[in-house]
Amino acid sequence: MRRTTTYPVNGHNAMASWRRVAPFWRVAWNFFWIELSRFLPFLRLKSWLLRHLVGMDVAPTASIGVMAMPDILRPDLIHIGPESIIGYNVTILTHEFLPRAYRLGAVEIGAWVLIGANATILPGVRIGDGAIVGAGAVVTRDVPAGTMVGGVPARVIGRVDGDTRASRPGPPLSLEQETAP
Ligand SMILES: CC(=O)SCCNC(=O)CCNC(=O)[C@H](O)C(C)(C)COP(=O)(O)OP(=O)(O)OC[C@H]1O[C@@H](n2cnc3c(N)ncnc32)[C@H](O)[C@@H]1OP(=O)(O)O
Numbered sequence: 669m670r671r672t673t674t675y676p677v678n679g680h681n682a683m684a685s686w687r688r689v690a691p692f693w694r695v696a697w698n699f700f701w702i703e704l705s706r707f708l709p710f711l712r713l714k715s716w717l718l719r720h721l722v723g724m725d726v727a728p729t730a731s732i733g734v735m736a737m738p739d740i741l742r743p744d745l746i747h748i749g750p751e752s753i754i755g756y757n758v759t760i761l762t763h764e765f766l767p768r769a770y771r772l773g774a775v776e777i778g779a780w781v782l783i784g785a786n787a788t789i790l791p792g793v794r795i796g797d798g799a800i801v802g803a804g805a806v807v808t809r810d811v812p813a814g815t816m817v818g819g820v821p822a823r824v825i826g827r828v829d830g831d832t833r834a835s836r837p838g839p840p841l842s843l844e845q846e847t848a849p
């Protein structure tokens with residue numbers, strides 16, 4: 669079960685009341701810095717901007733890939749631990765608008781986690797240390813530490829303890845091997 673708090677909204681659909689989630693100036697500020705950071709290929713600068721200007725709790729050694737999209741309304745509810753990788757175009761949501769209510773929930777990503785490209789993380793989810801989320805997954809519930817999940821909705825597809833190819837990096841290559849066509 670995701671850890672979210674529900675806030676009912678009367679009258680129009682819940683997104684129409686988005687200013688109840690965060691004030692206009694805060695969202696405009698977050699949007700500017702998050703959009704800028706999405707295009708920056710400088711990992712340390714990106715995590716610094718997100719930490720100091722939009723209030724995300726992102727470790728300096730976390731690597732956030734190009735076009736990753738953290739929640740612009742409540743990025744302060746996102747926690748990303750040291751050495752974790754967030755792939756291209758990953759969406760991390762901490763709010764969700766429903767027709768007659770909105771929900772808020774913190775997303776906690778541990779250390780040495782890999783979130784594959786194009787995955788979506790829903791509000792209120794915890795992803796444990798060393799877990800792997802496959803490309804394109806939609807994470808709707810907690811991912812235990814050391815577990816590999818994939819698919820829509822994300823289901824366990826392995827353990828990150830040697831029984832998956834991704835946990836066997838193999839011997840280091842020489843520079844010539846790495847750059848060979
Ligand atoms: C550009 C960037 O952003 S790079 C930084 C982000 N990194 C990425 O995006 C990495 C993306 N890589 C993946 O998603 C990989 O598939 C990994 C890391 C999850 C798994 O890699 P491996 O351990 O090599 O898995 P492998 O390819 O051997 O597949 C193992 C099984 O999991 C399944 N599987 C692999 N990836 C996924 C996935 N994304 N979704 C669902 N199932 C998957 C495979 O079909 C296979 O199932 P089978 O045994 O029934 O045939």
Ligand SMILES: O=C(O)C1=N[C@H](C(=O)O)CCC1
Nearest residue numbers: 708709710711732733734735
């Ligand atoms: O995945 C890559 O390739 C790169 N990712 C970094 C980023 O997304 O910011 C830096 C450039 C290479």
